[in-house]
Amino acid sequence: MSKYLNLGLIGAVAASLGAAPALADGYGLGRAATADEIAAWDLDVMPDGTGLPEGSGSVSDGEDLFVEHCAVCHGDFAEGVGNWPALAGGEGSLADEDPVKTVGSYWPYLSTAWDYVHRSMPYGNAQILSADETYAIVAYILYSNYIVEDDFVLTKDNFLDVEMPNADGFIVDDRETAEAHFWDAEPCTENCKDEVEITMRATVLDVTPQDDAEEAIADQAAAEEPAAEEAETQQAALDPELVAEGEKVFRKCQACHQVGEGAKNRVGPQLNGIVGASVGRIEDFRYSKPMAELGESGEVWTEDNLAAFLAKPRDFLKGTKMSFAGLRKEEDQAAVIEYLKSFEE
Amino acid sequence: MTESVKGKVPSRRAFLKGAVAAGGAVAGAGMVRAAEGDPLITEVQPWASGFGEGVDATPYGLPIRFESDVVRRNVEWLTADTISSINFTPIHALDGTITPQGCAFERHHSGAIELSKQDYRLMINGLVDTPLVFTYADLERFPRENHVYFCECAANTGMEWAGAQLNGAQFTHGMIHNMEYSGVPLRTLLEEAGLDPAGDLSDKWIYVEGADASSNGRSIPMDKALDDVLVAFKANGEALRKEHGYPVRLVVPGWEGNMWVKWLRRVEVMDGPVESREETSKYTDTLADGTSRKWTWEMDAKSVITSPSPQSPIPHGAGPLVITGLAWSGRGAIDRVDVSIDGGENWQTARLAKPGEAKALTRFYLDIEWDGSEMLLQSRAMDDTGYVQPTKEALREVRGENSIYHNNCIQTWLVTPNGEAENVEVS
Numbered sequence: 001m002s003k004y005l006n007l008g009l010i011g012a013v014a015a016s017l018g019a020a021p022a023l024a025d026g027y028g029l030g031r032a033a034t035a036d037e038i039a040a041w042d043l044d045v046m047p048d049g050t051g052l053p054e055g056s057g058s059v060s061d062g063e064d065l066f067v068e069h070c071a072v073c074h075g076d077f078a079e080g081v082g083n084w085p086a087l088a089g090g091e092g093s094l095a096d097e098d099p100v101k102t103v104g105s106y107w108p109y110l111s112t113a114w115d116y117v118h119r120s121m122p123y124g125n126a127q128i129l130s131a132d133e134t135y136a137i138v139a140y141i142l143y144s145n146y147i148v149e150d151d152f153v154l155t156k157d158n159f160l161d162v163e164m165p166n167a168d169g170f171i172v173d174d175r176e177t178a179e180a181h182f183w184d185a186e187p188c189t190e191n192c193k194d195e196v197e198i199t200m201r202a203t204v205l206d207v208t209p210q211d212d213a214e215e216a217i218a219d220q221a222a223a224e225e226p227a228a229e230e231a232e233t234q235q236a237a238l239d240p241e242l243v244a245e246g247e248k249v250f251r252k253c254q255a256c257h258q259v260g261e262g263a264k265n266r267v268g269p270q271l272n273g274i275v276g277a278s279v280g281r282i283e284d285f286r287y288s289k290p291m292a293e294l295g296e297s298g299e300v301w302t303e304d305n306l307a308a309f310l311a312k313p314r315d316f317l318k319g320t321k322m323s324f325a326g327l328r329k330e331e332d333q334a335a336v337i338e339y340l341k342s343f344e345e
Numbered sequence: 346m347t348e349s350v351k352g353k354v355p356s357r358r359a360f361l362k363g364a365v366a367a368g369g370a371v372a373g374a375g376m377v378r379a380a381e382g383d384p385l386i387t388e389v390q391p392w393a394s395g396f397g398e399g400v401d402a403t404p405y406g407l408p409i410r411f412e413s414d415v416v417r418r419n420v421e422w423l424t425a426d427t428i429s430s431i432n433f434t435p436i437h438a439l440d441g442t443i444t445p446q447g448c449a450f451e452r453h454h455s456g457a458i459e460l461s462k463q464d465y466r467l468m469i470n471g472l473v474d475t476p477l478v479f480t481y482a483d484l485e486r487f488p489r490e491n492h493v494y495f496c497e498c499a500a501n502t503g504m505e506w507a508g509a510q511l512n513g514a515q516f517t518h519g520m521i522h523n524m525e526y527s528g529v530p531l532r533t534l535l536e537e538a539g540l541d542p543a544g545d546l547s548d549k550w551i552y553v554e555g556a557d558a559s560s561n562g563r564s565i566p567m568d569k570a571l572d573d574v575l576v577a578f579k580a581n582g583e584a585l586r587k588e589h590g591y592p593v594r595l596v597v598p599g600w601e602g603n604m605w606v607k608w609l610r611r612v613e614v615m616d617g618p619v620e621s622r623e624e625t626s627k628y629t630d631t632l633a634d635g636t637s638r639k640w641t642w643e644m645d646a647k648s649v650i651t652s653p654s655p656q657s658p659i660p661h662g663a664g665p666l667v668i669t670g671l672a673w674s675g676r677g678a679i680d681r682v683d684v685s686i687d688g689g690e691n692w693q694t695a696r697l698a699k700p701g702e703a704k705a706l707t708r709f710y711l712d713i714e715w716d717g718s719e720m721l722l723q724s725r726a727m728d729d730t731g732y733v734q735p736t737k738e739a740l741r742e743v744r745g746e747n748s749i750y751h752n753n754c755i756q757t758w759l760v761t762p763n764g765e766a767e768n769v770e771v772s
Contacts, residue, residue: 171638172638
């Protein structure tokens with residue numbers, strides 16, 4: 001964030017008068033940026049607070065916002081879901097065999113958290129949070145890390161008072177001194193070791209992606225063809241424009257749900273053939289208790305109940321693990337359902 | 346089409362099966378047609394008699410289907426989601442030094458966006474005389490330069506700190522590509538905006554930022570910004586690919602790939618670093634005592650043998666064998682590469698295909714007469730600053746096992762008499 005926004009204003013005024021003296025020495029290409037343009041894009045916040053807008057937010061407001069916008073990946077308590085980043089915990093673990101690096105245990109500056117939440121989050125729906133909402137969410141992340149109490153309100157004015165536990169945990173790149181012995185122009189070339197023994201083998205771990213079952217590939221190919229035909233007949237009944245619209249809406253869902261060939265369960269279950277399927281249809285997926293119970297009662301996903309669920313998941317089914325806020329627009333609900341219908345089980 | 350994206354990793358079993366099948370075919374031919382020779386020669390083949398495809402069959406060509414296994418691959422368990430993830434260049438199957446764009450590794454933080462030239466804007470703001478906005482067409486009117494540079498993710502080989510883990514050069518060393526870029530020096534654009542308000546430039550920084558939803562941004566000291574940083578719009582002669590930042594990306598020669606901001610939309614001249622997420626919580630290197638290095642920008646000298654390697658086993662027995670690989674340094678040019686076939690006991694200097702170029706990949710070869718016995722293959726790069734690529738043990742002594750980034754250790758492949766190769770560690 002520029003401390004010299006005024007210069008931008010002067011430049012803009014100069015350009016609007018048709019005079020651009022600063023360009024005289026260069027190629028005269030480009031045009032002066034307007035103050036509004038700079039304000040729209042220049043959002044970064046520096047460790048000393050330069051760039052922070054006015055505003056405030058409480059831990060308790062932050063908790064609600066966090067559950068609505070963040071918990072789906074980061075967990076209700078910022079503990080992280082699956083492979084998604086944990087934002088809390090890990091205090092004192094940095095020298096351990098497996099350090100847990102979170103905002104609390106690792107991040108040296110609070111400005112980084114504020115800037116990142118405000119500019120780059122929520123994932124798949126960035127730049128929707130107001131300044132106050134961002135203060136609140138950051139306050140909640142601090143609370144989750146036991147850095148502030150539950151009645152804390154983070155503001156522009158007290159921002160620099162927050163002490164980050166790992167603020168002193170960083171040194172500037174010292175490779176040229178700490179590793180000066182690697183600048184060793186004449187390395188050994190003969191009889192450099194007494195003996196060479198293999199101490200570790202990658203095949204023991206066996207974590208390399210492989211297609212080692214050729215038979216399975218052949219089976220898959222054989223199975224694919226009739227499925228493709230079925231898909232075509234099925235898709236004939238769908239509205240292609242609505243499907244395309246739904247594909248766009250589905251971007252909000254795909255952080256957690258997969259559809260299509262090879263779709264797998266992620267944070268949420270894969271959704272192939274969901275319309276018309278039993279609720280809680282995937283055996284090895286860990287549904288919330290209420291969702292599993294709804295499935296056991298024989299409930300089936302229809303366009304109607306799916307629309308109701310998508311509109312406000314937590315109202316439709318109290319206790320669902322899907323902490324997505326919901327699709328408020330009916331046309332979005334209809335579009336995403338049409339899109340989901342284009343994927344067979 | 347589907348074939349070309351579904352890559353297949355030659356597995357150990359498939360390799361053995363292939364060897365048996367090939368042996369069988371030779372024996373069969375020997376029995377039935379020994380006197381006549383190879384039917385591929387003695388019989389008229391369809392391609393020698395009929396037509397191939399006409400021109401324009403593929404207005405933009407893709408590799409022939411027989412090469413469908415030469416593709417980028419992802420390691421699914423590494424990340425939560427492919428939208429924010431990385432894949433790997435099939436370096437085990439490439440030769441020379443230029444990486445074709447279509448198989449050059451991708452790393453996105455919120456997916457590869459579609460941004461047209463018409464919608465593209467680049468802003469220069471901060472401590473400048475006149476904050477400026479350029480269109481794509483504006484950028485094409487500045488004097489242009491061409492340079493070949495490697496781009497390596499700081500996390501390349503990052504999965505190998507604690508031990509040999511991934512069995513293939515693509516997975517251990519494939520977060521790298523090397524392209525010829527055409528673009529405008531960033532210096533030219535900064536000077537166009539005027540740097541007078543920045544005063545003494547020696548302690549000033551720039552912050553560079555992308556247009557995608559992750560808003561990936563990094564701080565770069567001014568002396569680097571004015572040195573060799575390029576605002577690039579072409580790679581290997583053609584437009585950048587979407588996945589590499591079309592229409593405009595930053596090229597930061599020799600420095601970690603995360604700084605090569607894609608879909609570059611803003612450059613701000615500042616009086617300090619932003620300390621963004623990607624330069625504090627990520628891309629910092631934690632040492633054994635829990636302190637972490639920051640601003641570790643240069644990629645140290647490094648090399649790897651690309652063939653033979655686990656995905657590129659030796660398909661023939663004893664006799665002439667080409668050992669080849671890649672070497673590079675973010676600090677300068679590669680001036681020597683040594684290869685060991687006995688796990689680092691003895692070293693021979695390999696042949697460089699061309700003299701090393703600064704901050705670009707160098708191809709090396711060691712042509713040997715293989716006696717068919719087990720080998721422990723290693724390569725060791727040296728650059729023109731006198732830096733010698735360290736062993737994994739030497740790196741761990743300084744850094745421990747939790748640095749994640751900047752693992753430039755010597756790699757070892759165990760090659761067995763049947764030609765298979767495996768990722769191992771040696772004493």
